[in-house]
Amino acid sequence: MPSSLTELKPSLLWKHFEQILTIPHCSGHEQKLADYIIAQARRLNLFSIKDKTGNVLVRKNASAGHENAEPVILQGHLDMVCEKNSDIVHDFSKDRIVPEIREGWVYAKGTTLGSDNGIGVASGLAAMEDAQLVHGPLEFLFTIDEERGLTGARRIEPGFLKGKKLINLDSEEEGTFTIGCAGGADSEINFAFKRKRAKLKQAYRLKIFGLRGGHSGLDINQGRGNAIKLLARVLWQAKGLFAFELIRVEGGNKRNAIPREAWADFVFDPAKFKSLAAFFQTALDKIRVEYRSVEKDFQYGLAPVDRKSDEPLTSACQDALINFLFTCPHGVLSMHPEMAGLVETSTNLAIVHCAKSRAQIICSSRSSVASALEATRNLLKAVVQLSGGKIKQPEGYPGWAPDLQSALLKTLKDVYVRVFGKETRIVAVHAGLECGIIGERFPGMDMISFGPTIEHPHSPEERVQIASVESYWRFLTAALQSLS
Ligand SMILES: [Zn+2]
Numbered sequence: 165m166p167s168s169l170t171e172l173k174p175s176l177l178w179k180h181f182e183q184i185l186t187i188p189h190c191s192g193h194e195q196k197l198a199d200y201i202i203a204q205a206r207r208l209n210l211f212s213i214k215d216k217t218g219n220v221l222v223r224k225n226a227s228a229g230h231e232n233a234e235p236v237i238l239q240g241h242l243d244m245v246c247e248k249n250s251d252i253v254h255d256f257s258k259d260r261i262v263p264e265i266r267e268g269w270v271y272a273k274g275t276t277l278g279s280d281n282g283i284g285v286a287s288g289l290a291a292m293e294d295a296q297l298v299h300g301p302l303e304f305l306f307t308i309d310e311e312r313g314l315t316g317a318r319r320i321e322p323g324f325l326k327g328k329k330l331i332n333l334d335s336e337e338e339g340t341f342t343i344g345c346a347g348g349a350d351s352e353i354n355f356a357f358k359r360k361r362a363k364l365k366q367a368y369r370l371k372i373f374g375l376r377g378g379h380s381g382l383d384i385n386q387g388r389g390n391a392i393k394l395l396a397r398v399l400w401q402a403k404g405l406f407a408f409e410l411i412r413v414e415g416g417n418k419r420n421a422i423p424r425e426a427w428a429d430f431v432f433d434p435a436k437f438k439s440l441a442a443f444f445q446t447a448l449d450k451i452r453v454e455y456r457s458v459e460k461d462f463q464y465g466l467a468p469v470d471r472k473s474d475e476p477l478t479s480a481c482q483d484a485l486i487n488f489l490f491t492c493p494h495g496v497l498s499m500h501p502e503m504a505g506l507v508e509t510s511t512n513l514a515i516v517h518c519a520k521s522r523a524q525i526i527c528s529s530r531s532s533v534a535s536a537l538e539a540t541r542n543l544l545k546a547v548v549q550l551s552g553g554k555i556k557q558p559e560g561y562p563g564w565a566p567d568l569q570s571a572l573l574k575t576l577k578d579v580y581v582r583v584f585g586k587e588t589r590i591v592a593v594h595a596g597l598e599c600g601i602i603g604e605r606f607p608g609m610d611m612i613s614f615g616p617t618i619e620h621p622h623s624p625e626e627r628v629q630i631a632s633v634e635s636y637w638r639f640l641t642a643a644l645q646s647l648s
Contacts, residue, residue: 169263169270172630174637176293180204181279181286185261189278190246190462193257194218195309197242197285201306204289216246217319219241222304224292233300235327238291240284241310241598245622248275252624269627279628280621281310284333284463287640297641300648303327303459310334310598311622313542314561317598320605327573328606329647331640332599332613336621338632339384339584341498342613343573344503344592345600346381346510347537349560350419351544353525355485355553359475359516362409362431367471370395370428372442374461377424380512381530381595384422385496385505387458391415391426391449399428403486406440408432409476412518413485419514419528426516429469434443441466474520485523488551489516492527493543498536500592503566507594509536525553530594532563562604564611566592571648572610580648583639588614614639 174180189197198220205212210225221243246256252274262273271277288304291297303325307316335342344378372391377383392415402408408430411497415426435490448464455462477485494513498505509531516525527544531537548555567573573590580588599611619625619630 166265168265169589173634174290177283177286177291177633177637180289181282182263184278184282185263188257188259189242189244190256191243191309194242198308201289201523204292205539208292210292211615215319215321215324218308219316219320219324220306221324222292224302224304225299226300226302226648227298230298230300232327233648235303236644236647237303237305237325237327237330238288239305239307239330239332239598239602240281240288241316242278242285242308243309243311244282244552245276245311247623249624265630268428268630270630271627272624275624276551276622277626277628278310279618279626280336281334283616283618283628285632286331287637290637291640292600297644298648299397301645302644303387307598310390313597314598314601317601318561319642320602322605325606327518328609330599330602330609330611331643332597332611333615335599335615336614336618338615338617338629338636340589340614341573341576341593342593342597343568343570343589345564345567346529346532346594347534347561347563347600348381348530348596349537349541350558350560351527351529351600352558353527353544353548353553355481355523355525355551356554357481357490357521357523358478359520360478362476364409364431364433365433365471366409367431367469367474368437369465369467369469370398371425371465372427372448372463373425373465374463375424375459377422379595380420380422380514380528381510382448382593384510384512384594385507387455388495389459389462390454390513391423392489392516393449393494397451398444400490401570402440402443403483406432406436407445408440408487410482410485411471411474411476413489413516413523414518416515416526417450419526421514422512423514429471429474431471448600484551484553488525488553489513491547491551492525493540493547497540497617500532500566501589502568503592506532506592508532509540510594511540513635532565532592532594534563535641537563560597562600564600566595570610572612575646576612576643579643580639583642584635
């Protein structure tokens, strides 16, 4: 049983990964790692350059006899998500990550490991150094700030890359090729409020909580409840029957998360409270049954709340807000016609926040097809127009439409079968990847993404499977040879 990374194979890759662990590189603080790569390139007499943004490019000439092959780009991101357990003392700006080997996996002690995408970066460094590899001209692209907003990829200058074939090393399941991703765009919606004098004094809060939430792209097809939508649904049902006066609706806190909690404050007659409470209980218990297999911790509460000086909305504003939240689309809108199980288009009602004079609502929409994303944004616009709100739609980021006819895909599928005697799984993801951006900035780029098996990235449970790194490297080197 190996006890240190230096005993693991492939040794060059693990040697560089071990070095990477000693260099702080949280998102936004990648420059020391960028400098390490440039120092390695200089040591190996390879061309290297850092762009204004901080992305690094290294070029390596073809091995002898393969000078005429088409160049291939190997790409990974420099930054890592820095998370730790609360009982661990660790300063990500200067402390090294401490690896731990257990039962065939590498972990970090109480922190994220940064195998996402440290293994990708280390394999680029290993390919730079390894003199035994057979390959055509190689370009190594290391981008910054992938985790927070794909910033590095967004700012690559035209002309930075020569190659037309790109292998992204940031996938997390060995034996799987990723060949597509979703583009995304947000909509920011506003409703102007008028408020009135409350006739009644007592305010109540109806709260929905305990939902699972999750990633607004990757988890959108899991059948989970959206707390804002469920709240809007019962408020809409109640508004024809009970004269409650809405003060505010609040829910969600992240653009890319399905909201787990939402609540509404309203003024209501205490003498009729019992029947309103019974109504909500019946309606919400039906919802609990609908979601029973997915939302095991679904909960709600209805209780008096301190009203302070907040006045309720006029009935027109109250209607507009509830109608909008109830009709606003949320969830999967279409599935990909060729790739089983892949969500093609979806939208997430992410956040609602009510200030004194207006409500702000954020929706985040995704599609691997640009025109379908545009149609989804238009759909939101139309619903907002019907309800009398205003909408702003800032520019989004592009998707990467799966190309099942890709020449690169065909070559690598064949290589995989030759090396391992079995087929790969071909997938696309319903989330943003750097390839979407790179493909837009470099039209005609043929791209594929693969990597070793990494579990629980972005959390202190992150781990990378040692055997999968060996298989991944074996495949990567065979692929480079085939492409030469
Ligand atoms: Zn990553």
